[in-house]
Structures are given as structure tokens and as C-alpha cells.
Amino acid sequence: MRGQANPAPDKLPQFSRAASRDPGSARQASRLNRLREAFTPSHPIAQAQRFAGRRGLLEQLIHLIEDQQLHVVLYGDRGIGKTSLLRIVSNLARDAEYHVSYASCGSDTSFDSLFRQFAREIPLLFHKDYAPTHPEVEAGGTLATLIGDKPLTVADVTAVLEKVQGTRILLIIDEFDRVASARMREQIAEVIKNLSDRGSSIQFLIAGVASNLTALVAHIPSIRRNLIGVPVAPLDRRETAQVIEAGSRQSGLPFAPEAVSDITDLSRGLPYLAQLLGLHASFHAARRGGEAVNREDVVAAAAQAEEEIGLRLSDRILRAIDSAAERSGWPALRSIAERGMIGHGRLLANDVAGLDPTSKDALLEAESDAEGESWHFREEAAIPFVWLRASRAGQR
Known part of the structure; x- marks a missing residue:
């Protein structure tokens, strides 16, 4: 209609460094920066004060x-x-x-x-x-x-x-x-x-x-x-909780006990996964204005982590995972992924017994060494991806 102003376009997302120039956003930007330093799944920890477990x-x-x-x-x-x-x-x-x-x-x-x-x-x-x-x-x-x-x-x-x-x-x-x-x-x-x-x-x-x-x-x-x-074995439950607690202390954002327990369950002793879930859960809580990380934040973090890890997988493996879930079911895949997470990626005959031959050939590679025959996922990132997707599928 003549004379009616065009609606303003949506504002583009900003880096927090740019957003921090706005005094009203400075506090939130500072809080997010602390979270980035508290949980670092993308690089190793070198400072003793940040090392846990x-x-x-x-x-x-x-x-x-x-x-x-x-x-x-x-x-x-x-x-x-x-x-x-x-x-x-x-x-x-x-x-x-x-x-x-x-x-x-x-x-x-x-x-x-x-x-x-x-x-x-x-x-x-x-x-x-x-x-x-x-x-x-x-x-x-x-x-x-x-x-x-x-x-x-x-x-x-x-x-x-x-x-x-x-x-x-x-x-x-x-x-x-x-x-x-x-x-x-x-x-x-x-x-x-x-x-x-x-x-x-x-x-x-x-x-x-x-x-x-x-x-x-x-x-x-x-x-x-x-x-x-x-x-280097997976972290035990106490050590995983220490990782989350260390990040919580540094960020200043507390975690509800049930949120710590959920991350401990989902990470299965894998420090990378504990750090990733801790980071995403913290960001989700901070952006909704929460004063503590709760279980809903962990659920959102698991979905985001699954999506992020999935980006590292080939389309071929993603299709193979979906096909295997249709043939053998998510519980069977969840069990195999769990064995891979606690067994240094090595799967034995009993571990893969519930997988049909077609899926087994598409997802896994066989290897033989001094300890006998075993299998491993063709792509390493498939283990945490399958574990997270299967765990979330079991909750729906």
C-alpha cells in the first residue's frame, strides 16, 4: 500500500565481540565468553587449574x-x-x-x-x-x-x-x-x-x-x-562429574545435579563428549536467561551435539546408519556404539552379533591382530553420533 513503510529486515546474527559494543549486551557477551573458556571440546586442556579427573x-x-x-x-x-x-x-x-x-x-x-x-x-x-x-x-x-x-x-x-x-x-x-x-x-x-x-x-x-x-x-x-x-580408559562417573563441575566453576553458571547426571550418562566417560555437552547445555541455559543448567538444557545440547558430529560423517555412513536402524533397531545400534566407546573403538564378535550382515558390512571394517579378529566403525565419528541418536530415539 502507498505510504506504508516496508518492514525492517531481520537483524543478522552477530559475533559476541560486535554485540559487546552495545552496553546492554555487554554482560551477556561477557558471560558467553566465560562459557567458551570453561568448556573446550575442540582443543586439549593445558592448564592444570582447568584439568579435572x-x-x-x-x-x-x-x-x-x-x-x-x-x-x-x-x-x-x-x-x-x-x-x-x-x-x-x-x-x-x-x-x-x-x-x-x-x-x-x-x-x-x-x-x-x-x-x-x-x-x-x-x-x-x-x-x-x-x-x-x-x-x-x-x-x-x-x-x-x-x-x-x-x-x-x-x-x-x-x-x-x-x-x-x-x-x-x-x-x-x-x-x-x-x-x-x-x-x-x-x-x-x-x-x-x-x-x-x-x-x-x-x-x-x-x-x-x-x-x-x-x-x-x-x-x-x-x-x-x-x-x-x-x-587411557573412559572417565568414571565421579571423574565426569568433576569435568562438569570444573567448567561450572570457571563459567560461574551452576549445573543442577540431575543435569550433571544426564551429561554423565550421555558422555559415557568420553571427555570430548562431556565437554561438548557441557558447552552446548551452558549456552542454551545462558541464552534463555537461566540461572542454572537444567535437564531441558542437556536435552537441547544432545540434539545439537548429534547434529554437529553428524556433519563430520559422509553421506554414505549416514545412510548406512539409518538403514541399520530400520533392520536391527536403535537399541542394537546403541549397544554397539556403547561397546565402541568403552572399548577403545574395538568391537568383538559378541558386540556386533545383533547387527545384520548388510549393516555390518556397511558400517564396520574387520581387522586381525595378535589379539584376534575384531571390528571398528569405518568412520570414527560414527560412534558418538550413533550413541547420541540412539539414546535420543529411546527417549522419544
């Missing part, structure tokens, strides 16, 4: 490294908290005056590139052939000055590292499962054996996604007495 495992790792002077391999499923553990151990070791070098592997990481990185980070001061007043030491030289341009061999690395003295050195290798080269795994094992035989002050702490020790490190028999595997 795992106290017994931390004590075990410190004992193995410090008292028994063993090399340690941490293994477990993705999202179980291995990298957070490594970060905390790194900080605690540095506080105890260990020299710590940290490397994260990729598919293209080689033996040569890994140990060149470590050599660049270890001061030449700790090499027994160099006095503190040596010009290269005073200039801040590192062990990298002792290695040439040719690709490093096990003998080269051993020759340099065995002469380190005057300090304890902890070499941390994260995401070791991403190393594609079987030969590199053998070389790491050989270096560990050589340094152990020579009584070196250097220790390794290695972590990766695996269901057992032998899946990560080769030549186990030759270094059995020098190396120990430590599985």
Missing part, C-alpha cells in the same frame, strides 16, 4: 617416568583425553626441571624430521663433550649443530642422544598413530632400546589412537622391559 592416571604416569624411568606409550580411542594428559604431564615435568620437547605427528612425519626437531630444542649445554664455556654453548647452540644434512639413521640419533647428561629429558610424541611408515615405528623402537641399554637420561612418552600397545609400536619383544603401555 584422571588424578590416578597422572600419578601413575609420574611414577613410571620418574621412579621407574620407563618409556611410556599412552593409547586409547580418539576424544578420550590423551593430548590433554600429555599437555599436563609436559607442564608438570617442566615444573620439576625436566627438559621437555613435544612433537605431534602427521602422515608425512619421518624419522629424520622428528629427531631434527628434537635436536633443535635440546641445548648443546647438555652434551658431555661441550663445556658450559664453549663458544657454541654460550651462543645458544643445540644438538642440531652435531648432525649433518644426510638423512638421520638410528645409529646417528643414538650417537648424539646417548651423550646427553646433566638433565632429565622427556621427548613427547603425540598422534603416533598417524605415522604411515612401518619402518619409522621400528626405528623409534630401536632408538628406545639403544638408549635404554646405555642408561640414557632420555625418556619417551608416546601417545596415539589404538586398542592395544602393539598397534602403535613395533618390535615390542626387544624392548619389553624398557617400555610400558598405559591404556
